Amino acid sequence: MVRGGKMSRVDQPSMRGFSACLALIRRDLTLTFRSPGQAINPMAFFLMVATLFPLGIAPDREVLSELAAGVIWIGALLAVLLSLDSLFKSDQDDGALDQLLMSPHPLPLLVLAKVFSHWLTSGFCLTLMAPLLAIMLHLPSEAFSPLMMTLLLGTPVLSLAGSIGAALTVKVQRGGVLLTLLSLPLYIPVLIFATGAVNAAMQNMPYTGHILWLSVFLILGVCLAPLAIAGALRVINE
Amino acid sequence: MYFDSWSGFLVMEGHGLYVWSAYTMALAVIAYNLIAPFMARRRILAQITAQVRRQERLVQRNVIVNEVRGDNNENRSANPENTQLKHRPRRQEEGSESVERSAQ
């Protein structure tokens, strides 16, 4: 009988913290590529929201360009919310969350890695799609760069803030609506400053203030949200 | 009183509708905050009395069962069936003791 050897312990635990995060990110990305249906939904939803508005309101140029920034941002916000529901729930269902909690590495760090991989598969793809929608909604050309900047800065904050709600509702059966209810108040400041920046650019006024405020929210999110998420996961999984 | 007559007080120079609808809304909220606790109190007290009565009934039923079977705690052995029995008498002792105390 082949005697199975034992793998050796790592000596410098701190450096291994990042390799654990990399392993988690790699795991989540392979999971999304193996079953891409999960990542396609938010993008399809985003596109659908952008097509509904002209049908609902008016197809002509002035009205749409006025609304474009709000429509794109609200579409991105709801799409991120859509994809957040299964962030921790899939791990909870097959027991992987227990392994995450049992890891010697600090939980906020691991949770940050998970949220980063979620952002890569949802928020980042929405940002790449945004120019397509901006063209569809006749967004003036000078507003393209602020739109992309605000989306790049804003969607991680959406993922971070929404993950707090996702962690709190991990054991709730139909927690989707509750997750939306918990995350919306956290999304409002980001929405205000992001659409504010794009609208300011459309009236060719300076929008650097808005961008700076969005980066403030990003930094606040990156520092505080993982603590809340880790706390919520520990509390729910008692 | 600022207003000269009751009707003036009600109409308040045209703003009466808004003022009085706001005040009825305030009355509604105050009434909700007063009534809701009492309703909750009644519901929870009923639940607790039902639970206490259920426990007493459980205790009565155990006392009868034990006399009939003449079972007692001495012949305790390690088979799981008996651990069940062993477990129940202890709860029965505790149950009856709390029943007498609450009866005093």
Next chain:
Amino acid sequence: MLNVVQLSCERDDRLLFSNLSFQLGSGEILQIEGRNGAGKTSLLRIIAGFSSSLSGDIFWNDQPLSTVYADFRLDCFFLGHKPGLKLDLTPLENLVWRARLSNTIINREVLLAALDRVQLAGYEDIPCSHLSAGQLRRVAFAGLIASPARLWILDEPFTAIDIEGVSWLERLFDEHTHQGGMVLVTSHQPLNDRQGKLRKLNVEHFGEERSVDGERGQDVQG
């Protein structure tokens, strides 16, 4: 060396167990018995460090768990009811991310050897979704074999395992305790104790249903 002193746990105002104490030295197996809902799983999750709402203290190598929880988790392998494997990944990938998470250097041969020991040699690159529940548990056991953790905390490992799987697992426990490891396991089947290292603990002994008196501050007895 695990030392649990005067542990008590309350779930939803129901006192599961109180002043439960035991020691688990290296080379020992402790089987935790009790009927369903007696608090076996809660006890295991408390010791593994999931729950913090408990009174009483747990010592790992004579230091309180709350201060050395990182070392404790380095040296502990927890296997819950669910195998903890991602169904879209292959067994090997699952073992890699779990080992990486518990801070061990990945050694491919050791993992393959472990998979071989659980008779899953040819399955290492088939997505876990194709494997049966018993095979999934055996993949989790492969992770157990390959991990250097000394303390094994296993929650009902014998579910979905056939007869000869049970005896295989018992041989694995003996081998682990022989190397100075510790096993904390809950299961309904009584384990047959060959080397005399097996001890049993019934949670129900500590779980008498007594009504806790009013003063929550002092725990009034009886």
Next chain:
Amino acid sequence: MNWTFFHKLGSPKWFYDISGKWLPWLQVSSLVLILVALVWGLAFTPPDYLQGNSYRIIFIHVPASFLAQSIYMMMATAAAVTLIWRIKLADMALKVMAPVGASFCILSLVTGAIWGQPTWGTWWVWDARLTSMLILLFLYIGIIALRGAIHTTEAAAKACAILSLVGVVNIPIIKFSVDWWNTLHQGATLKLTEKPSMAPEMLWPLLLAILGFYLFFTMVMVLRLRIEIISRERKTRWVKELVS
């Protein structure tokens, strides 16, 4: 520094007995104060030179808005106490305060909207204060919904504590961004509850109303807390004696 007081606070039975004595005083004083303040404000103060009699809604709108915001602050402190010292009474307070806060938040929104009609001609105005109050209502509903969704009491207690702490961090950000958003789009409109021009005879009934509402809130909270204590301590002997 002996902490006996702090630990005694932790025992629900002690609170139940003490609050039994406070309750009648609270009930009488709060209802009397509210009655006096509202009658005074409604009947005896002269109308505002600009808004006429519709400003009399201030005597319920301002206390309700103050209460809605300070109740959320109290919930955040109760949440911090639950998480740090794990005092069960704090979690009971957190659970009990949420619906009361939500009811006052709704009252403040409705009275604000009603007041907006004669002043600006439309029922709902995206005024900075009203919008922040609306978002505060979402925070309240979120906490109540989360409390209902998680069934184990310990997990629900800590989850709601974390959510209310996250919410309390979020409130200043929301207030700032809504104010900024409001001034960007509408310029400085007539602020709904501008107080500097309050003549003294208007100010006194308002202060009385605010005090009355706060006393009313404390009374309601003590009432609900006593019921929550009975419900949670139903296994203990003193509750069984109380009930039988």
